[in-house]
Amino acid sequence: MKIEKVEIKRLHLPLKEAFEASIGQQTKRDFLLVSVHSEGEVGYGESVAMPTPFYNEETTETVLYMLETFLIPILLNNPIESPEDVARLFAPIRRNQMAKAALEGAVWDLYAKQKGISLAHALGGTRKEIEVGVSVGIEKSVEEVVHKVEGFVADGYKKIKVKIKPGFDIALIEGLRKRFGDSLPLMADANSAYSLDQLDLIKELDNYNLIMIEQPLAHDDIVDHARLQHQMKTPICLDESIHTYEDARRAIELGSCKIINIKVGRVGGLTESKKLHDLCLAHDVPVWCGGMFESGVGRAHNIAITSLANFTIPGDTATSSRYWEQDIVTPGVEFAKPGILAVPVGPGIGYEINWDVVKSLQVMEKSYEQTNVSI
Numbered sequence: 116m117k118i119e120k121v122e123i124k125r126l127h128l129p130l131k132e133a134f135e136a137s138i139g140q141q142t143k144r145d146f147l148l149v150s151v152h153s154e155g156e157v158g159y160g161e162s163v164a165m166p167t168p169f170y171n172e173e174t175t176e177t178v179l180y181m182l183e184t185f186l187i188p189i190l191l192n193n194p195i196e197s198p199e200d201v202a203r204l205f206a207p208i209r210r211n212q213m214a215k216a217a218l219e220g221a222v223w224d225l226y227a228k229q230k231g232i233s234l235a236h237a238l239g240g241t242r243k244e245i246e247v248g249v250s251v252g253i254e255k256s257v258e259e260v261v262h263k264v265e266g267f268v269a270d271g272y273k274k275i276k277v278k279i280k281p282g283f284d285i286a287l288i289e290g291l292r293k294r295f296g297d298s299l300p301l302m303a304d305a306n307s308a309y310s311l312d313q314l315d316l317i318k319e320l321d322n323y324n325l326i327m328i329e330q331p332l333a334h335d336d337i338v339d340h341a342r343l344q345h346q347m348k349t350p351i352c353l354d355e356s357i358h359t360y361e362d363a364r365r366a367i368e369l370g371s372c373k374i375i376n377i378k379v380g381r382v383g384g385l386t387e388s389k390k391l392h393d394l395c396l397a398h399d400v401p402v403w404c405g406g407m408f409e410s411g412v413g414r415a416h417n418i419a420i421t422s423l424a425n426f427t428i429p430g431d432t433a434t435s436s437r438y439w440e441q442d443i444v445t446p447g448v449e450f451a452k453p454g455i456l457a458v459p460v461g462p463g464i465g466y467e468i469n470w471d472v473v474k475s476l477q478v479m480e481k482s483y484e485q486t487n488v489s490i
C-alpha cells in the first residue's frame with residue numbers, strides 16, 4: 116500500500132460541560148483529524164493529545180510538529196504492506212506516542228476499508244458488543260457527583276469511574292457507597308495526585324470494595340506503585356505510567372498493578388495496543404480501554420480495540436452524547452442497549468464523517484503529498 120496523501124484538520128469541539136480532574140479542567144477538545152489516502156480509499160485517525168501538557172508531555176502543537184516534520188514524510192516515502200509496518204517505521208523516533216497513534220490509526224482504518232472488513236475484525240477482535248463505563252469529573256460537592264452518578268446509573272453505564280484528589284476522596288467514595296450500596300461497579304482515578312507519604316489515606320480506600328484505583332502515584336513511577344500494591348487488596352490500575360509493551364512487562368514483573376488501562380494514543384497506536392493486550396492476557400492481567408474525550412473517530416478506534424478478548428472490564432468509551440452536542444461522525448456513537456455499544460460491522464471504523472459538522476469546527480487545514488524529503 117502506498118499512501119498518496121495525508122490531510123490534517125484541526126478542530127475545536129466544545130464539551131457539553133467542563134470536566135475537572137486533579138490535573139486540571141477541560142472545556143473543549145482541540146484536536147487533529149487525520150486522513151490518509153490510497154487508491155481511492157480514505158482512512159481516519161484522531162490525535163488525542165490535549166492542548167496542554169498536564170496529562171502527558173504531548174500537546175496538540177507537538178503532535179502537529181511531529182506529524183509534519185517526521186511522521187508524515189516517513190509514511191509518504193515508504194510503501195507498506197500492512198499497518199504493523201507503520202509502527203516499525205516510526206520505532207526509531209522516541210516517544211511522541213499520540214502523534215504516532217493518530218497517523219497509524221488512520222492507516223489501520225484505510226487497511227480495513229481496502230480489505231472490506233471492519234477495523235475490529237482487522238485487529239482480531241471477537242466481541243460483537245462491548246460493555247461501557249463512564250468517567251465522572253470532580254464537582255464542587257460530593258452531592259453534585261452523587262447526582263451526576265444517579266443519571267449515569269439510570270442510563271445503564273456498567274462501570275462508574277470517579278476522579279479523586281487529596282481533599283476530595285474518602286468522603287466522596289463513602290457518599291457514593293451510602294447512596295448506591297456496595298454493588299455499584301465503582302472505581303477511582305487519581306491522575307497521580309498522591310505519594311507514598313499519604314499511604315494511610317490511600318489504604319483507607321481498601322474499605323470500599325472498589326474495582327480498582329487508577330494511577331494513584333507519580334505519572335512516571337512503577338516502583339512506588341509496586342510497594343503500594345503489595346500493601347493493598349484493591350487492584351491498582353496503571354494509566355499514565357504505561358507507554359509501551361516494555362513498560363507493561365516491567366510493571367507486571369514488579370507487581371506494580373493488577374489491571375492496565377490501555378489508551379490507544381498513550382501507547383503509540385493500535386499495533387502496540389494489541390501487543391500490550393496479548394501480553395496482559397498471557398499474564399492474567401485484565402485490561403480496559405481508557406478514553407481521552409475522543410470525538411466519534413477516536414471513539415470508533417476504541418470500540419474496535421475493545422472487541423479483543425482480554426478487554427474484560429468496561430472501558431471509558433461513553434456515548435457521543437455524554438460529551439458532545441453534535442459529534443463529527445454519523446450516526447453518533449450511541450447505546451444499542453443500556454450500557455452496551457454494538458461493535459460496527461461495516462468496513463473500517465464503521466462510521467461516516469459528518470463533513471458539515473467538521474467544517475463548522477475546523478480552525479486549520481493542511482495537506483501533504485509525496486515529497487523528496489527523506490528522514
Ligand SMILES: O=C(O)CCC(=O)C1=CC=C[C@@H](O)[C@@H]1C(=O)O
Pocket residue numbers: 136170249250304306354405406407408409431432433
Ligand atoms: O474519555 C473519557 O470518557 C475519559 C476521560 C478521562 O477520564 C480522562 C481523560 C484524560 C485525562 C484524564 O482526565 C482522564 C484519565 O486519566 O483517564
Ligand SMILES: [Mg+2]
Pocket residue numbers: 304306329330354355405
Ligand atoms: Mg486515568
